[in-house]
Amino acid sequence: MSVLRVAPRTAVVLALASAAALATFTWPFFIPAHPESTARTGEAPLVFLVMLPVLVALVLAELSSGGIDSKALAMLGVLAAVNAALRPLGAGTAGIETVFFLLVLAGRVFGPGFGFLLGSTSLFASALLTAGVGPWLPFQMLCASWVGLGAGLLPTRLRGRAEVAVLAGYGAFAAYGYGLLMNLWFWPFSLGADTQLSYVAGAPVLDNLHRFAVFTAVTSTFGWDTGRAITTAVAVLLAGPAVLAALRRAARRAAFDAPVTFAAPAPQPAPSTATPPPETPVAAPQDVPGPAVGVAPPARRWLHEAPVTAGEDGQGGGSHQAPQRPAD
Amino acid sequence: MTERRDGVDAAAAAPGRGPRRWSAARLPRGLHPGAWWLWALGLATAASHTTNPLLLALLVAVAALTVLRRRTDAPWALAFRMYLVLGAVIITMRVVFRIVFGGGQGEHLLVSLPEIPLPEWAAGIRLFGPVAVEQVLGGFYDGLRLATMLVCLGAANALANPKRLLKAVPGALYAVGTAVVVALSVAPQLVESVLRVRRARRLRGATGRGMRALRGIALPVLADALDRSLALAAAMDSRGYGRTAAVPAGQRAATGALVLGGLVGVCAGTYGLLDSTGSGYLGLPMLLTGLVVAVAGMLLAGRRVRRSRYRPDRWRSAELLVAGCGIAAAALTMLAGSVTPELLYPPVSPLTWPEVTPLMLLAVTAAAGPAWLAPPPPGSPSTRPPTVGTPVGAVAAPTRTGDPATSVPGGHP
Known part of the structure; x- marks a missing residue:
């Protein structure tokens, strides 16, 4: 299922911007030794630092240009909040990274476009909450977006154990890829220009790749990146089935792909917005407890102690969909 | 001197407010x-x-x-x-x-x-x-x-x-910006949600620890958050979120052409910047032109969004x-x-x-x-009335998207 339809034009924009953005990561491999006036070693990074936020903004604007459904937008905001709340849990503890787990699962359930947006909004909200805004933020946002996008592009037919296994494998792969790209971005900045591990402008690509491989192996691959990959894979294996069930249940309740139809003017005043009619077939699964979508619940419900209906719902879903223990 | 310049502005903003008008600034x-x-x-x-x-x-x-x-x-x-x-x-x-x-x-x-x-x-x-x-x-x-x-x-x-x-943020990024505002407002409520679920567990006599307790808390909190998003969407719908302006087909095509053309320019400019044999015009000038064109397209696309602002920053x-x-x-x-x-x-x-x-x-x-x-x-929010600059929205009810941190979508044109 895809919550956010990606039009062909959007796909082209996404591909072009991703190609240009990849250059902002990999430029140390390609930068020529004797460039014309502009690409001095000092200035090329700055050009790319300015360019990437604009590219990210362009893609985000393009993805949301068709108008995001209010339910998708609320889901995006809430999942980004959960991600942003999860992120500080792992920060600082030997590579334990808790962001990718939900990002991969949500991208899987809600589709590639939603996964892309979720990656960006999660990291942006997290940066605002913990005041981590800096030049690295657009790069992190883009990498996380790619992770969510990739999760949405995995083959759709898989279900059950195979799905969880594939997602865990993808999570580990994405964690390594994210670490590698962020290292690549940080490489010229952390080292400066003239150590033995720095990039050499104009050197053959393989030579620079070799230096980068040594740099990333020395600094992070065996510590941080491996920790991140293991955390993500284990979290997906352990909690994946239950979380997938919860997300799918929410998607079913929201009835994202219900066709929006406007009934003929009825005698009573018609609702002003495009909520799907409650009698659409997709909108009526058995486990909807109350009235269907589009009916505002009591507004004060979240402010006061309320009976934990949601909690019981979740527990029920968790218990009859008990996650399989990993094979080992 | 600066005080005088401020004074001119303050006088323009609030005419006839007494002799010491400059102090308003x-x-x-x-x-x-x-x-x-x-x-x-x-x-x-x-x-x-x-x-x-x-x-x-x-x-x-x-x-x-x-x-x-x-x-x-x-x-x-x-x-x-x-x-x-x-x-x-x-x-x-x-x-x-x-x-x-x-x-x-x-x-x-x-x-x-x-x-x-x-x-x-x-x-x-x-x-x-x-x-x-x-x-x-x-x-x-x-x-x-x-x-x-x-x-x-x-x-x-x-x-x-x-x-x-x-x-x-420009109009084209309005939806994403709203999602971030929702995220910022919901994040503190997750803590409250965790406390509530833990209390309910204790009342039921569940004393599990470790992985089982984690699942017993984390999953209800997640389900809670997902349900909350549906309630929020309903509230946004009822307040007119998603209203768009009619944009003629020609303008839509122009927007797409600008964004696509600009991005092609950016790609070509990046290539020129990184290519040692590239000619001069393919480098930085091309890159910057492409960026400007694409951004113009994005701003044009933002005209589709109609929103009103509550207490805009001047x-x-x-x-x-x-x-x-x-x-x-x-x-x-x-x-x-x-x-x-x-x-x-x-x-x-x-x-x-x-x-x-x-x-x-x-x-x-x-x-x-x-x-x-x-x-x-401005001083601390507790001692002052909630006016400009007070951090708002952090504790607002989730069904209210129209708090001062958000622009009210649709609403009043």
Whole structure:
């Protein structure tokens, strides 16, 4: 299922911007030794630092240009909040990274476009909450977006154990890829220009790749990146089935792909917005407890102690969909 | 003099408010976040044009002074220390990497460490070896420049209210900005949700620990959050979210063409920038043109979104002054660089003592302006009525998207 339809034009924009953005990561491999006036070693990074936020903004604007459904937008905001709340849990503890787990699962359930947006909004909200805004933020946002996008592009037919296994494998792969790209971005900045591990402008690509491989192996691959990959894979294996069930249940309740139809003017005043009619077939699964979508619940419900209906719902879903223990 | 200019503006904004009208401009209020960002970017630009450690240290001091004088007690304002620590880490990293992996160039040997040659697969690198003053100093200068730029951005983070900045995003990014506002508002409620679920578990006598308890808490909280999103969507629908303006087909096509054409230009420009045989016109000019064209397309696409703003931040004279100070600092540093380039980039070999010229001092003075020119920040929210600049939306009910941090979609055109 895809919550956010990606039009062909959007796909082209996404591909072009991703190609240009990849250059902002990999430029140390390609930068020529004797460039014309502009690409001095000092200035090329700055050009790319300015360019990437604009590219990210362009893609985000393009993805949301068709108008995001209010339910998708609320889901995006809430999942980004959960991600942003999860992120500080792992920060600082030997590579334990808790962001990718939900990002991969949500991208899987809600589709590639939603996964892309979720990656960006999660990291942006997290940066605002913990005041981590800096030049690295657009790069992190883009990498996380790619992770969510990739999760949405995995083959759709898989279900059950195979799905969880594939997602865990993808999570580990994405964690390594994210670490590698962020290292690549940080490489010229952390080292400066003239150590033995720095990039050499104009050197053959393989030579620079070799230096980068040594740099990333020395600094992070065996510590941080491996920790991140293991955390993500284990979290997906352990909690994946239950979380997938919860997300799918929410998607079913929201009835994202219900066709929006406007009934003929009825005698009573018609609702002003495009909520799907409650009698659409997709909108009526058995486990909807109350009235269907589009009916505002009591507004004060979240402010006061309320009976934990949601909690019981979740527990029920968790218990009859008990996650399989990993094979080992 | 500045007071008089403020006074003119205040008089225009609120005519006939008594003889001491200028004081209205000095009333505590939150400055437009864009002004702080422009100021900080100006400082960062100034820092990027020099490796003179004295000038860089002065810029850091100016940023810290302004933050201390003009920050609020919002959570983002308290993270400035983190940026200082991060800057120190960057400097240390650069110097340590130079010592461990450095080539050992330079005349003045500090110390000679034992060499550790690495095997062939590691690109023939050797660790440690002789450590020269020039090498360490070069790393320190470079690191200090990067750290200064970082601290300047940290100052903008501490001073500018991110929620109000989100209000100022262009129309095309409105949906994404709203999602971020939702995320910022919902995140604190997750804590309350966790507490509620734990209480319910205790009441039921569940005393599980470890993985089982984690699942018993985490999953209900997640389900709770997902249900909450549906309630929020219903509330947004009932308040008219998603209203769009009719855009003629021709304009839509033009928007698409601008964005696509601009991106093709960006790709070509990037290629030209990284290609050693590329001709001149394919490089930076192409890149910048592409970016401008694509951004124009994006702004055009934003006209589809119709929204009204609740209490928009106005761009007044104080904002102009603050932004102007940053730009002046950048311009003066560049001017100093064209007059005495060797003083802005003090050579590492031969070793020279860095100097500061009057022009640099002028740049630093301009940068320090906002510490006094900007209006003082509003006091703590508990002692003042919730007016401008109060962090809003953090504890608002989830069914209210129309709080002051969000623009009301649709609503009133």
